[in-house]
Amino acid sequence: xxxxxxxxxxxxxxxxxxxxxxxxxxxxxxxxxxxxxxxxxxxxxxxxxxxxxxxxxxxxxxxxxxxxxxxxxxxxxxxxxxxxxxxxxxxxxxxxxxxxxxxxxxxxxxxxxxxxxxxxxxxxxxxxxxxxxxxxxxxxxxxxxxxxxxxxxxxxxxxxxxxxxxxxxxxxxxxxxxxxxxxxxxxxxxxxxxxxxxxxxxxxxxxxxxxxxxxxxxxxxxxxxxxxxxxxxxxxxxxxxxxxxxxxxxxxxxxxxxxxxxxxxxxxxxxxxxxxxxxxxxxxxxxxxxxxxxxxxxxxxxxxxxxxxxxxxxxxxxxxxxxxxxxxxxxxxxxxxxxxxxxxxxxxxxxxxxxxxxxxxxxxxxxxxxxxxxxxxxxxxxxxxxxxxxxxxxxxxxxxxxxxxxxxxxxxxxxxxxxxxxxxxxxxxxxxxxxxxxxxxxxxxxxxxxxxxxxxxxxxxxxxxxxxxxxxxxxxxx
Amino acid sequence: xxxxxxxxxxxxxxxxxxxxxxxxxxxxxxxxxxxxxxxxxxxxxxxxxxxxxxxxxxxxxxxxxxxxxxxxxxxxxxxxxxxxxxxxxxxxxxxxxxxxxxxxxxxxxxxxxxxxxxxxxxxxxxxxxxxxxxxxxxxxxxxxxxxxxxxxxxxxxxxxxxxxxxxxxxxxxxxxxxxxxxxxxxxxxxxxxxxxxxxxxxxxxxxxxxxxxxxxxxxxxxxxxxxxxxxxxxxxxxxxxxxxxxxxxxxxxxxxxxxxxxxxxxxxxxxxxxxxxxxxxxxxxxxxxxxxxxxxxxxxxxxxxxxxxxxxxxxxxxxxxxxxxxxxxxxxxxxxxxxxxxxxxxxxxxxxxxxxxxxxxxxxxxxxxxxxxxxxxxxxxxxxxxxxxxxxxxxxxxxxxxxxxxxxxxxxxxxxxxxxxxxxxxxxxxxxxxxxxxxxxxxxxxxxxxxxxxxxxxxxxxxxxxxxxxxxxxxxxx
Numbered sequence: 001x002x003x004x005x006x007x008x009x010x011x012x013x014x015x016x017x018x019x020x021x022x023x024x025x026x027x028x029x030x031x032x033x034x035x036x037x038x039x040x041x042x043x044x045x046x047x048x049x050x051x052x053x054x055x056x057x058x059x060x061x062x063x064x065x066x067x068x069x070x071x072x073x074x075x076x077x078x079x080x081x082x083x084x085x086x087x088x089x090x091x092x093x094x095x096x097x098x099x100x101x102x103x104x105x106x107x108x109x110x111x112x113x114x115x116x117x118x119x120x121x122x123x124x125x126x127x128x129x130x131x132x133x134x135x136x137x138x139x140x141x142x143x144x145x146x147x148x149x150x151x152x153x154x155x156x157x158x159x160x161x162x163x164x165x166x167x168x169x170x171x172x173x174x175x176x177x178x179x180x181x182x183x184x185x186x187x188x189x190x191x192x193x194x195x196x197x198x199x200x201x202x203x204x205x206x207x208x209x210x211x212x213x214x215x216x217x218x219x220x221x222x223x224x225x226x227x228x229x230x231x232x233x234x235x236x237x238x239x240x241x242x243x244x245x246x247x248x249x250x251x252x253x254x255x256x257x258x259x260x261x262x263x264x265x266x267x268x269x270x271x272x273x274x275x276x277x278x279x280x281x282x283x284x285x286x287x288x289x290x291x292x293x294x295x296x297x298x299x300x301x302x303x304x305x306x307x308x309x310x311x312x313x314x315x316x317x318x319x320x321x322x323x324x325x326x327x328x329x330x331x332x333x334x335x336x337x338x339x340x341x342x343x344x345x346x347x348x349x350x351x352x353x354x355x356x357x358x359x360x361x362x363x364x365x366x367x368x369x370x371x372x373x374x375x376x377x378x379x380x381x382x383x384x385x386x387x388x389x390x391x392x393x394x395x396x397x398x399x400x401x402x403x404x405x406x407x408x409x410x411x412x413x414x415x416x417x418x419x420x421x422x423x424x425x426x427x428x429x430x431x432x433x434x435x436x437x438x439x440x441x442x443x444x445x446x447x448x449x450x451x452x453x454x455x456x457x458x459x460x461x462x463x464x465x466x467x468x469x470x471x472x473x474x475x476x477x478x
Numbered sequence: 479x480x481x482x483x484x485x486x487x488x489x490x491x492x493x494x495x496x497x498x499x500x501x502x503x504x505x506x507x508x509x510x511x512x513x514x515x516x517x518x519x520x521x522x523x524x525x526x527x528x529x530x531x532x533x534x535x536x537x538x539x540x541x542x543x544x545x546x547x548x549x550x551x552x553x554x555x556x557x558x559x560x561x562x563x564x565x566x567x568x569x570x571x572x573x574x575x576x577x578x579x580x581x582x583x584x585x586x587x588x589x590x591x592x593x594x595x596x597x598x599x600x601x602x603x604x605x606x607x608x609x610x611x612x613x614x615x616x617x618x619x620x621x622x623x624x625x626x627x628x629x630x631x632x633x634x635x636x637x638x639x640x641x642x643x644x645x646x647x648x649x650x651x652x653x654x655x656x657x658x659x660x661x662x663x664x665x666x667x668x669x670x671x672x673x674x675x676x677x678x679x680x681x682x683x684x685x686x687x688x689x690x691x692x693x694x695x696x697x698x699x700x701x702x703x704x705x706x707x708x709x710x711x712x713x714x715x716x717x718x719x720x721x722x723x724x725x726x727x728x729x730x731x732x733x734x735x736x737x738x739x740x741x742x743x744x745x746x747x748x749x750x751x752x753x754x755x756x757x758x759x760x761x762x763x764x765x766x767x768x769x770x771x772x773x774x775x776x777x778x779x780x781x782x783x784x785x786x787x788x789x790x791x792x793x794x795x796x797x798x799x800x801x802x803x804x805x806x807x808x809x810x811x812x813x814x815x816x817x818x819x820x821x822x823x824x825x826x827x828x829x830x831x832x833x834x835x836x837x838x839x840x841x842x843x844x845x846x847x848x849x850x851x852x853x854x855x856x857x858x859x860x861x862x863x864x865x866x867x868x869x870x871x872x873x874x875x876x877x878x879x880x881x882x883x884x885x886x887x888x889x890x891x892x893x894x895x896x897x898x899x900x901x902x903x904x905x906x907x908x909x910x911x912x913x914x915x916x917x918x919x920x921x922x923x924x925x926x927x928x929x930x931x932x933x934x935x936x937x938x939x940x941x942x943x944x945x946x947x948x949x950x951x952x953x954x955x956x
Contacts, residue, residue, distance in 0.1 A: 036555055037551045040552075042551065042601050048546070051549075069523065070521055071621075073513045074518075074623070074637055075637070096576045096579050098576050100575040110574075122513065127511065127522075147580035158579075
């Protein structure tokens with residue numbers, strides 16, 4: 001018990017210092033290590049296994065909708081990046097530049113891709129000639145680089161892993177439908193796999209992606225009330241197609257520009273998992289992406305039969321869940337703390353007394369509820385318990401978002417909430433950039449999204465009093 | 479038939495110009511496209527699907543042996559690259575340098591990783607303290623960059639995809655066993671999944687990896703008799719560990735340096751598949767990694783029942799193999815040529831007459847053998863036919879290697895073979911660098927490997943006449 005206490009004490013409580021709690025968890029749960037390259041992270045086996053589970057689930061969803069994976073180069077020649085004006089303005093200030101290859105200085109600088117619209121467009125210009133070549137539904141899993149001044153593991157790093165979908169369509173309607181469909185894929189994934197409730201909506205022009213006509217987002221609320229943009233889906237119209245000269249012969253034998261989308265989700269989502277579900281004992285992982293879903297901890301393993309039965313259970317349960325048996329020499333107390341830190345959803349304790357009764361104790365990570373389960377009922381009990389953990393996590397996160405979302409009707413209210421109540425603020429907006437900027441300056445809140453589910457809280461803008469156009473979620477962001 | 483002929487004619491025959499045949503195949507089978515970044519390739523959906531199948535198979539083999547995946551940064555600070563002397567000498571001349579991040583010039587240049595020994599070592603120095611922390615069995619799937627002057631898709635590109643395993647062990651023996659084990663994993667994979675026979679052996683000191691004590695290789699013979707290094711496994715001793723200050727407390731409480739390995743296989747292996755199995759009709763894919771294993775081509779699809787039955791078969795066979803139904807409006811002849819070009823192992827033809835007899839025709843891609851199969855026997859016939867294609871490809875490649883491998887007993891013989899007979903040459907060697915260089919100069923052959931399976935062809939070195947130490951495979955390389 002002393003050991004368990006020692007480990008638990010090593011994490012800063014989230015109420016004392018949330019940022020410190022976060023970095024403690026990513027280190028102590030062995031998710032990342034810091035590299036000597038400024039702002040880059042090393043994702044350790046346990047962290048990477050979470051990413052692999054995320055990848056596998058998302059990739060299957062993409063492929064079920066007809067998307068195909070490809071690989072684009074990691075370098076973009078400067079002249080290619082410059083082809084779309086808004087895009088280069090948005091990204092050029094934050095890229096890494098390769099100027100030398102081997103012993104020679106390059107005649108043209110190459111940037112390390114911050115995102116790959118320009119590369120996909122160059123390729124699409126080669127392979128799209130006719131409406132028969134459309135749609136093109138491509139996706140890529142890779143890492144990208146954005147030169148960041150201040151970084152935090154998963155949330156903001158110079159290099160990060162992501163997937164980027166890039167599609168081309170015959171019509172604007174089709175492309176818009178794709179943009180919406182992929183936002184729904186992200187939202188479903190967050191809710192069904194990660195137990196993270198999200199708000200779906202559209203970004204304001206100020207917050208949209210460089211070069212996009214419209215950016216859609218899913219926003220999740222973290223433990224501390226801040227918002228985390230968890231996935232985005234962009235509609236480009238035919239802007240890039242025009243800039244890159246991508247044209248196709250349509251069904252009436254006329255040359256047309258195709259309509260484009262892109263959409264991405266990154267390792268940032270691991271930060272969302274940590275900050276949505278974690279607690280003062282460490283990580284709490286949603287079962288669908290947990291590298292270990294159930295850990296078996298033998299109690300008094302030296303007593304006759306315990307160790308053998310634990311091994312037998314491990315072999316049996318491999319078909320039921322991702323199971324680990326920890327039969328190392330550490331004390332049970334140490335192991336309890338260790339796997340709580342690592343966020344393993346279920347712990348199975350098995351001791352001599354349990355053997356006599358042909359049962360075991362299963363403890364849920366999310367609420368520490370214990371229950372005695374008959375050994376021959378494990379095959380049905382464990383999937384049910386994993387589902388309960390998922391549901392419990394989702395409900396708790398939804399309740400928190402509900403409790404920490406406030407409506408503001410005046411700027412005074414808005415400033416007061418921003419100062420005293422961490423969370424999201426719903427307020428009406430006229431649609432003017434000036435008001436968006438004033439709200440940021442006065443209340444320190446940025447527009448998170450214009451949610452698809454609108455409510456008419458007032459008739460006028462919270463800032464200027466002119467007629468309101470939209471209800472907006474405002475918040476502090478990661 | 480005219481269409482089919484047209485497509486087939488578009489490929490250069492491999493006997494006329496093997497290099498041209500190769501680039502024709504990678505383009506026409508839609509494996510790659512060229513990017514404007516010099517030397518980089520775009521891997522298109524069909525090519526990437528082959529890589530995904532390779533990845534999935536290899537990754538499962540690695541994990542079954544206890545390896546874990548991680549992500550290291552893509553950048554290496556110059557000072558980190560320089561820590562191991564031989565390593566930096568080998569790689570520094572061929573890396574890409576990042577000198578600017580965002581708007582600023584960096585105080586220290588970063589190279590884009592050409593390989594990640596230095597990054598893994600930096601991390602291992604953080605996480606290895608005790609023998610209890612060993613072994614560390616890590617692997618990474620990523621892309622690396624080597625600044626190449628002349629490039630060819632898959633075979634030699636500035637950026638390429640690969641996996642790199644990096645492991646640390648308590649003892650030299652354990653590390654050596656790992657090096658050998660992983661070479662065997664590669665060899666088994668090539669033979670069992672890719673139907674490519676390989677020669678296992680050790681590289682000479684001249685040809686070994688920069689910084690390694692020993693490099694092991696699997697060498698495959700291409701259609702034109704040239705050798706392709708298809709996977710390598712390196713033993714490092716404790717050289718990097720000393721350079722990076724990685725030490726652990728051993729079982730006797732003494733500080734020791736751990737022993738290290740690394741091993742890699744890259745997208746180059748797709749080049750090996752093309753050049754081992756391909757023919758003048760295009761690609762021929764080994765069934766284990768073929769994105770489509772069986773294509774269904776309806777004949778006279780407008781006749782009653784054909785189209786419906788084809789769809790029914792597709793649905794049924796999805797549980798048996800990776801199946802595609804091409805019910806597009808192209809002619810059957812066009813489709814035959816198209817899927818031959820793409821190397822699909824089996825083609826299923828289904829027409830009105832077949833329907834009457836409740837059968838279909840299946841054609842093997844590798845030898846064009848046709849057979850009539852009863853529709854209700856497809857579930858057993860298809861797996862058996864896929865196995866036959868695999869075996870047929872393997873046997874043909876093995877026979878070719880056998881037919882194109884020659885023994886040389888004198889330098890005259892060696893030069894004569896090198897000039898007139900494409901293939902590998904087996905000859906004895908004294909072990910001196912001078913003779914290795916002389917053979918390269920006079921015969922244009924480099925040492926491919928010192929095979930594990932030795933034979934005493936002569937008692938003296940083929941070059942200098944001094945006592946021979948080893949039989950070596952010599953050849954022209956990709």
